[in-house]
Amino acid sequence: MAAGQGLLLGIDIGGTKTQIALGRADGALLREAHLESWTSGSYERDLEAIAARARGLLEAAGVSASALDAIGVSAPGPLDPVTGVVRDAPNLPGWHEVPIRARLERAFGRPVRLENDANAAALAEWRFGAGRGSRAFVFLTMSTGVGAGLVLDGRLYRGARYGAGEIGHIPVVPDGRACACGLRGCLEAYTGGAALAARMREELAAGAKSAIRELVHGDLARISARTWVEALRAGDAYAEGLREEWLDRLAQAIAILVLALDCDRIALGTIVANNTDLFLEPLRARVAQRIWPHLRGTRVLAGELGERLPAYAGLCTALLEPLTPSAVSEP
Numbered sequence: 001m002a003a004g005q006g007l008l009l010g011i012d013i014g015g016t017k018t019q020i021a022l023g024r025a026d027g028a029l030l031r032e033a034h035l036e037s038w039t040s041g042s043y044e045r046d047l048e049a050i051a052a053r054a055r056g057l058l059e060a061a062g063v064s065a066s067a068l069d070a071i072g073v074s075a076p077g078p079l080d081p082v083t084g085v086v087r088d089a090p091n092l093p094g095w096h097e098v099p100i101r102a103r104l105e106r107a108f109g110r111p112v113r114l115e116n117d118a119n120a121a122a123l124a125e126w127r128f129g130a131g132r133g134s135r136a137f138v139f140l141t142m143s144t145g146v147g148a149g150l151v152l153d154g155r156l157y158r159g160a161r162y163g164a165g166e167i168g169h170i171p172v173v174p175d176g177r178a179c180a181c182g183l184r185g186c187l188e189a190y191t192g193g194a195a196l197a198a199r200m201r202e203e204l205a206a207g208a209k210s211a212i213r214e215l216v217h218g219d220l221a222r223i224s225a226r227t228w229v230e231a232l233r234a235g236d237a238y239a240e241g242l243r244e245e246w247l248d249r250l251a252q253a254i255a256i257l258v259l260a261l262d263c264d265r266i267a268l269g270t271i272v273a274n275n276t277d278l279f280l281e282p283l284r285a286r287v288a289q290r291i292w293p294h295l296r297g298t299r300v301l302a303g304e305l306g307e308r309l310p311a312y313a314g315l316c317t318a319l320l321e322p323l324t325p326s327a328v329s330e331p
Contacts, residue, residue: 007068009054009110010314012117013075015039015091015144020054021311022061025069025319027128029311033057041093043086047100051107065108072113072318073100074120074310081162082323084114090180091144115317117141118165119156121269121303122149123320124312129304130267138263139303140167140254143270145180146188152261156320168192170256172249190249193225193271196242200228203238210238229275247279251286258291258298265299269309273302 006026012019018035035053040046058065078087084101086092101112115123122131122139131137137151146168150157157164168188169181176185180195189195201220204213212231216222231239254266272279284300291298305312 007063008315008318009058009068009071009108010311010316010318011050011054011071011073011104012120012310012314013050013073013089013092014117014310015076017310018050018053019310019314020050020057021314022057022063023311023315025315027312027315029308029315031057031061032311039093043092043095043098046092046094047098047103047107051104054108065110068108068110070111070113070318071104071108072115072120072314072316072320073104074115074117074313074317075100077116078163079114079116081114081116081158084112086114111322113317113320113322115156115320116147116149116158116162116165117313118147119149119158120313120317121309122151122165123156123316124305124309125267125269125303126151127316128312129309130301131265134263134265136261136263136265138257138261138266140266140268141270142191142193142268142272144194145192148257150261152263167253167257170253172252187249187253191246196228196246197224200242208238211236212239225271229271229278232278243278247282247286251283251290254283254287254300255290258287258295262295263298265301267301267303269303273304273306276302 006024008023010021018038020033021029022031023029033053038049075086076089076091086095086098086100089095101114104112118141121141125131125139126137139149141147148165148167150165169183169186171185172187173185177189178184179186179189200212200223204210204220211234212223212227215227215230228239232243257263280302287300288296
C-alpha cells in the first residue's frame, strides 16, 4: 500500500498510559494498542518502546509504515510544535528537551506532527465529538490537571508562544492554595484531580470527618478524585462541601472563558463527562449566574468521545498541516 490512502497513526502520550491507534481521516479506527506503566526514566528508552509497540500494531494490521500519510503525537507540554520538541513533561520522568518528531520520523520515515495534549483533545472533540458544528469551541481536560484547547473559527488557536489554553492556571482565589505550577490560587489547585486528592489527604489527616477514610481503609495515600466521587454518591457531607467549592471555582473560570471568547460551546472531559448527574446541571446554573443574559446560549456539556478520546487526539494531530515559525494556527 502506498502513502496517500488516508491512513494515519496516532500516538497519545500520558504519564501512566500511552495509546496508539491506526485510523483514517474520516474517523474510522482500524486498530489500537497501548502501553501501561511504561516510563523508564529515560526518554530514549521510552521512545524505543513507543516505536516498537507502533511497529507491532502496524504489522498486526498488515500495514507498512510507508503506507501512512502522517503520524500524530499528542503529548503533555510544555512543547514546541514547530521544532517538534517536548520541552519538559513533569509527569514523564527524564523527558526534557525531547526531539520526539525527529526520532519518530527517523524510525518510520513518515511526517510526524506534535501537539499539546489538551489542544489535540479539543481537535478530536471538535471533529468527532461534542464540538461538531461549533464556531468557537473550548474543551476542558478535567483530570490530574486542568487544561483547555481552543478551536476558534475552525482553527486551532495556540497563542503567540504556543501556550494558549492554560485555563488551569487562571487565578480564581487571590493568594489562595499553592499550585504545582508555582503560583497560588490557580483553578487547578481547587479542581485538578491531583490537587484535590492532596487536599483531602491533608484535611483528613488534620481530623476532618468523612466516609472517605473508610473507603480507603484508613490508608490516606490511596485517596484520589475517584474516592471523592464515591463519597459523593454515598451522601458524604465533607465530600459535598468540596463539591460546592469545586463547582464555584470551575464556574468562575468558565464564565471568564465565555466573556473573553464568546464561545458557543464548552465541553468538559473526564470527571464531568463520567459523572454528568453529579456535576453538569449545577455547573450550568452557576455559569449562567456569572455571565450576561445574551451569552447564556453558550452550551456547557460533557465530552462525547470518552475512552476513544486518546485515539482520536493522536489521529487529529496527524491531520494538522506542518507548522512554520510564522504560522502558529492551522486548520
